[in-house]
Amino acid sequence: MAFPALAIAVSSTSSTFRRDLLDLGLASETAEHGLLRLVFGASPSRAKALPGGWVPSVAAALVHYGLSMSRVVGLLGLVFAAGLGTGATSLAGLALGGLLLVGSALVHELGHVVAYRLAGGPGAPAIAVAKGMKCHLVRRRLSPRRDLLVAAAGPLAPGLLVLPAVPLVWIAPLAFAAWIAIALGHALCALCPVGDGLTIWVALAQLRRERRAAADTRT
Template identity: 45%
Template sequence: MDGRLECPELGLRVEASSPEAASSGLCSDELLVSVGTRSWRMPPWFTTGAKGLPAGIVAAALASLRHFGAGMGLLLGALGGALVIGIATGYLGLAAVSIMGLVLLGSVLVHELGHVLAYRILIGRRAPAVLVVRGASCRLVRLAGARARDAAVIVAGSLAPVVAALPLWFLFAQAPALVILTTLVALGHVVGLVIPVGDGAALRELARRDVLNAT
């Protein structure tokens, strides 16, 4: 309407030609590869892909893993291949770098899963939301809830990798380096709560919103 895209459920209305249209999940950038008369829609490796979050906790969790995993597919495949080559050739440096990359990408998936689960549990099993992915960049565009619940949804993403890393300590004797690496990466997500980007910025915005509402 009037060159704008709208999502009344999420309170979004932006210019169709603006970058915010894709980043807010109101549209998707599509990359088509054509060979002869056939065309294939490429996964969102370099473009922005948006997908509505389905109702229900399990369905929402599986959809987020599939959608975000599709965006990371190229990187995951490259790192997995490098890991196999490193192990097969005895090039342990390549294998180590590959493992570090896989741990980092895995932590991002777990981080976003934490947001999704907390949102579905605390805000609503049918509350509207959009999953937006561009390569390894993932976000959940969602409704804001009550102050405490909204803060919990924000924090849940950063805490999810820590929770996922805890069971690995039972394997410390077998793979101490991997366990320590995973734990340090998980703690890095928690540190992100105190820096002015990502979840840290979201917490600051929530605090400013509460101050404005109180005045």
């Protein structure tokens, strides 16, 4: 099965065809019932084609990813409220750290969406895939420089919010310090050859090959 708009082809003869489609975000599945599974178990995989334009795309991705993360946010919110209500400040602090971590993941994914719209154009096809906290963007492959921009935008996005969040130094210094630590963690992940880091390494390798090829043609 081919998806030419995204330059993707999936073998329909594969025994894992359905799973391949789910992983790519080209199909959706519904959640299984059960309270414990609803709270702690596997989340449903949902795919949503993003609209054209970077503002509508960011808004659609924010809602799509946010709803996917809402169960975790709700659970952490309950723990935070329980910690405050019972005076267990350490419990409330842990829940707040979890909420900041979830927020950073959302900012990370929105960074990819914004960069893709800027690098790929307002009408470039893309599918937002959300499965609980596991979210990613299925998109068309771009030039190495633009792929590098889109891949790096996610890990760097939480760090870009540090300056606007400077007032938190006086309001909530611990939360500000926690956000800086989380942002550094996202940035360091870009150096690892997995996920976004792998895309960055591949794009850099392609750029080096292009430069060598251009140097060879000049000589």
